[in-house]
Amino acid sequence: MPTPNLQHVEMHLLLEGVFQMYGHDFRDYAEASLHRRLNKWLAESRFPGFSEAQGPVLRDPAVFQTLLKGLTVHVTEMFRDPLAFKALREEVIPHLRTYPFLKVWVAGCATGEEAYSLAILLEEEGFKDRYRIYATDIDPEVLTQAKAGIYPLKELQKFTQNYQKAGGKAAFSDYYAASFDLAMLEPRLRERMVFATHNLAVDANFGEMNLVLCRNVLIYFKPNLKARVLELLDASLAPGGFLCLGQKESLDTTPWQKGYQEIAPRSRVYRKRYE
Amino acid sequence: MNKSTTPPWQAVVVGVSMGGLEALKRLLSALPADFPIPILVVQHMDPQSGDGLATILDAFCPIRVKEADAGEQPLAGTVYLAPANYHLLVEPDGCLALSIDPPVNYARPSVDVLFETAAEAHGSKLVGLLLTGAGSDGSRGLRTIQQRGGHTLVQDPTEALAESMPRSALELLKPDAILSLEEMAPRLLDLAQYSPPKGLKPTRLP
Structure with missing residues (x-):
């Protein structure tokens, strides 16, 4: 299955770049929900793919902030549980x-x-x-x-x-x-x-x-x-x-x-x- | 006698909503305790409902039923239920994961979330079942399973307690089969190439 593998490689490279550039380490996050969040962020961004997004994310802190926000969605409630x-x-x-x-x-x-x-x-x-x-x-x-x-x-x-x-x-x-x-x-x-x-x-x-x-x-x-x-x-x-x-x-x-x-x-x- | 060749399937995923308790009782009680493929289930439920469903089904069915824990490797002979108020996901290595990400299709757990992540992890080695329910959760996920080459089964909407979930799936894709609930367990045993240990009946019917 070349298509999903390519996307995993692209995601991995993006997260590696984010860690080196900004110090935020998502490399050891559980992958299934991380991938869903990454895909959601990508779909709402102007980029056709993760490779195209990589340059702007690494060069422009404002673009990185949108990614950070997308990756750290936490939904909570008062008195949850x-x-x-x-x-x-x-x-x-x-x-x-x-x-x-x-x-x-x-x-x-x-x-x-x-x-x-x-x-x-x-x-x-x-x-x-x-x-x-x-x-x-x-x-x-x-x-x-x-x-x-x-x-x-x-x-x-x-x-x-x-x-x-x-x-x-x-x-x-x-x-x-x-x-x-x-x-x-x-x-x-x-x-x-x-x-x-x-x-x-x-x-x-x-x-x-x-x-x-x-x-x-x-x-x-x-x-x-x-x-x-x-x-x-x-x-x-x-x-x-x-x-x-x-x-x-x-x-x-x-x-x-x-x-x-x-x-x-x-x-x-x-x-x-x-x- | 069990064959030395293992069935090609790595997991069975099941999505069900309204009418689910009865449907799951009938489906799961018709499977033997040593059913050879792990089964992962999303049943829509109230966020506060606790782990009662797993306890009920475990007591009722020969096969082991438990609530899914994050990080566990699913085993044959076991049914894993999504906990109330958590999504159940499958990691690329097949391990289970949980999240409290926002509801999808107004549901947490969401059938689509399980189906889509399982399809990503298991590709063509996945069986997806969509059963009775209101709403349309699970349709997109079932289509993803089919697109990845997995086997798709939908409960016949005309006999489902709530027809909109299976019907909405049928509007989106043509599954491998549309079956009554009675036919689901035999089909799973067939897919799993299950042959019971000698002298034992494969199923315990209620």
């Missing part, structure tokens, strides 16, 4: 409450929904000014959206349902103001948030966190990149700290299994053991 947030509230918060100050890292925060969900959770659990949330993503453009905290109003119905299933204690409408077809989250929710660009594939670890959320990020990586990222998450987590993965991600059969205990079967919330 409500039961996971319920587990956080019921099983993890009681431990964290004993800390004088809480450092939380949302790795791969995309447009910020998860970071805001956490801020709401911590506020309701009485953390007040005793926490800071570091929300990072590879794509600076989504961070701009995350900082704004403005979401399409039509999303809010789903967010509200999730919030209620996650054990929310207030009326979700207390947390946003609607204006035309947009909903703006309460500015006070981001007072204790720091947004920063961070690339899990190439950047260093992130200091002594007590809680790290990295959900539905590892599913996009091949085994060696997944191992690198788990090592980085582990190095960023203080002993006794908690790591939350996505519902279909697990530390089972990884070298980190021994160093962590899952707080409830299949909760995908892990506590780092004290050595």
